[in-house]
């Protein structure tokens with residue numbers, strides 16, 4: 306009997322030097338360095354460059370890259386016009402997918418697919434994603450679009466463009482850490498999608514547009530928004546235990562828990578929980594944080610034995626919501642971070658490209674013949 310790797314689980318299709326995950330022990334490293342160290346000591350800019358080049362940059366390389374990002378933050382007026390004229394109420398990931406695809410039309414280098422061209426486009430896209438996402442958010446809310454500033458960090462500038470005021474250093478750093486935690490995660494569905502597109506020698510904008518589509522789904526990037534929906538549905542901490550117990554009794558899926566690779570705590574969820582706790586303790590425990598504490602306890606007690614533990618999406622929403630970000634924008638923020646991992650993975654794969662072309666076991670009819678339409682029942 307032929308074995309089918311449903312969901313491609315356990316299928317190895319390439320080598321990568323970027324990210325290592327040990328799901329049973331809850332370990333995640335980039336370039337061999339634990340995610341906790343990246344979160345504590347590094348920045349989104351540095352991790353992005355390290356992923357693109359496959360090594361830790363020198364101070365001069367990082368300064369040059371940071372300057373390139375800052376210089377490329379502005380987006381073309383034609384794209385701003387498109388964003389302003391998008392229908393109101395669309396899903397922001399639809400808007401992002403359209404905007405990135407349109408950005409490709411405006412880039413004279415878009416069709417170049419050498420690793421060098423892909424890298425140059427990647428830097429512009431990393432820089433411009435934050436401007437595009439902030440612009441979509443503001444346009445959808447009927448607010449003026451705010452131009453980027455070159456004197457702020459990548460994270461600080463995003464919050465500035467979104468909220469219209471300069472964030473505190475603490476807020477900017479907290480958001481920077483969230484970006485670091487989401488920047489790359491091995492062969493997840495959206496990265497795999499980006500690679501599948503690039504393997505046909507398609508252009509960078511097509512790779513990233515298809516990755517955005519894959520990230521949009523609730524089983525992948527859409528889960529953080531679904532966690533907030535759940536928290537709103539629970540309402541107050543006293544209801545949390547009964548709510549989650551009922552869901553588990555009914556064998557319903559709990560959003561923000563479970564992971565194809567992690568069968569123990571996702572290490573990113575631990576880092577985010579610690580920050581969410583600090584914020585919660587400082588400002589008086591929010592309902593959201595207290596509800597999550599209860600859900601985590603009950604989930605681990607009830608289905609931890611199945612390898613179901615909180616994933617990165619479990620606490621990220623409360624952190625974003627404390628920063629003033631609306632839940633509809635949580636998934637675009639995931640993309641804002643993951644753009645680095647997508648680009649780095651595409652570039653790495655394209656250095657030794659092979660067209661991706663898996664197969665399916667045929668289980669349909671055999672020896673059939675065409676039946677004229679008038680003769681069909």
Ligand code: ACO
Nearest residue numbers: 524525526528557558559560561562563564565611613616
């Ligand atoms: N809530 C309750 N039970 C769950 C959950 C969950 N979220 N996830 C898995 N289980 C149960 C399954 O029902 C199954 O139980 P059974 O053995 O009694 O049938 C068992 O745990 C194993 O689950 P699988 O479906 O085999 O696990 P899989 O690896 O396919 O699922 C997935 C991974 C899709 C992420 C799943 O856990 C899920 O849907 N989680 C909720 C959505 C979510 O948070 N997604 C974000 C993932 S992280 C990211 O993309 C950034």
